[in-house]
Amino acid sequence: MTETTTPPVEPGAFREAMAHLASSVHLVTTDGPGGRAGFTASSVCSVSDAPPTLLVCINRGSSAYAAMSANTVLCVNTLSGEQAGIAGAFGGRTPMDERFAAAAWGRLATGAPVLEGALTAFDCRIVGRHAVGSHDVLFCEVVDLAEPGGGQGLVYAGRRYHTLPVTVVPPHDAAA
Numbered sequence: 001m002t003e004t005t006t007p008p009v010e011p012g013a014f015r016e017a018m019a020h021l022a023s024s025v026h027l028v029t030t031d032g033p034g035g036r037a038g039f040t041a042s043s044v045c046s047v048s049d050a051p052p053t054l055l056v057c058i059n060r061g062s063s064a065y066a067a068m069s070a071n072t073v074l075c076v077n078t079l080s081g082e083q084a085g086i087a088g089a090f091g092g093r094t095p096m097d098e099r100f101a102a103a104a105w106g107r108l109a110t111g112a113p114v115l116e117g118a119l120t121a122f123d124c125r126i127v128g129r130h131a132v133g134s135h136d137v138l139f140c141e142v143v144d145l146a147e148p149g150g151g152q153g154l155v156y157a158g159r160r161y162h163t164l165p166v167t168v169v170p171p172h173d174a175a176a
């Protein structure tokens, strides 16, 4: 009997397909005994609102991985359209001190760096993790929120950054 096996999808073909998706862009930051670190992330998703929980996917090869693991806290800083430059700085190969020198930072409950002017920010404790392929999926309980910074969202799609257009919503009676 001849066995037929479906050829696996090549990583390059998967990434090519993924390049069609649009994602919000975040800086995931941490500080604590393992040191200060951060990276640009698009693989971030809401999991639950009770308790409020996000997931963050981090490549175990990332230079931020050891600090994220040791500190067990992180902040998801969601970027606005004016903050594409700092997404580049945190997107790899730039020394950590240079990444953090590119912006102003505060702190909330966990002590993880909170980006001033971020569209929104979620201060989190890492409550679970699951290794999948090259990445760890971090389950992050949200323990504090930043004041919204205002502005339009930054979107990564087609390997480029875009700013969401300003949407003018007509008043209810005008739309009737």
Ligand SMILES: NC(=O)c1ccc[n+]([C@@H]2O[C@H](COP(=O)([O-])OP(=O)(O)OC[C@H]3O[C@@H](n4cnc5c(N)ncnc54)[C@H](O)[C@@H]3O)[C@@H](O)[C@H]2O)c1
Residues within 6 Å of the ligand: 014, 015, 016, 018, 019, 042, 043, 057, 059, 134, 159
């Ligand atoms: N989830 C991730 O780890 C992730 C996401 C986006 C970009 N990146 C990295 O940023 C750099 C620039 O990315 P790009 O969009 O210009 O080109 P790309 O062709 O490497 O990636 C296209 C898309 O594939 C997905 N992707 C890329 N690398 C991945 C990985 N290692 N694991 C899971 N998904 C992955 C992302 O959705 C990305 O937008 C690359 O080094 C890429 O690996 C990583």
Ligand SMILES: Cc1cc2c(cc1C)N(C[C@H](O)[C@H](O)[C@H](O)COP(=O)(O)O)c1[nH]c(=O)[nH]c(=O)c1N2
Residues within 6 Å of the ligand: 025, 038, 039, 040, 041, 042, 043, 044, 057, 058, 059, 061, 062, 063, 064, 087, 090, 091, 092, 093, 094, 156
């Ligand atoms: C738009 C965009 C989106 C993402 C990334 C990059 C860019 C440009 N990178 C890659 C990540 O930012 C980069 O690998 C780290 O900064 C680690 O690089 P160093 O090891 O520090 O040089 C990334 N890495 C990761 O582990 N999870 C993710 O969700 C993403 N998303």
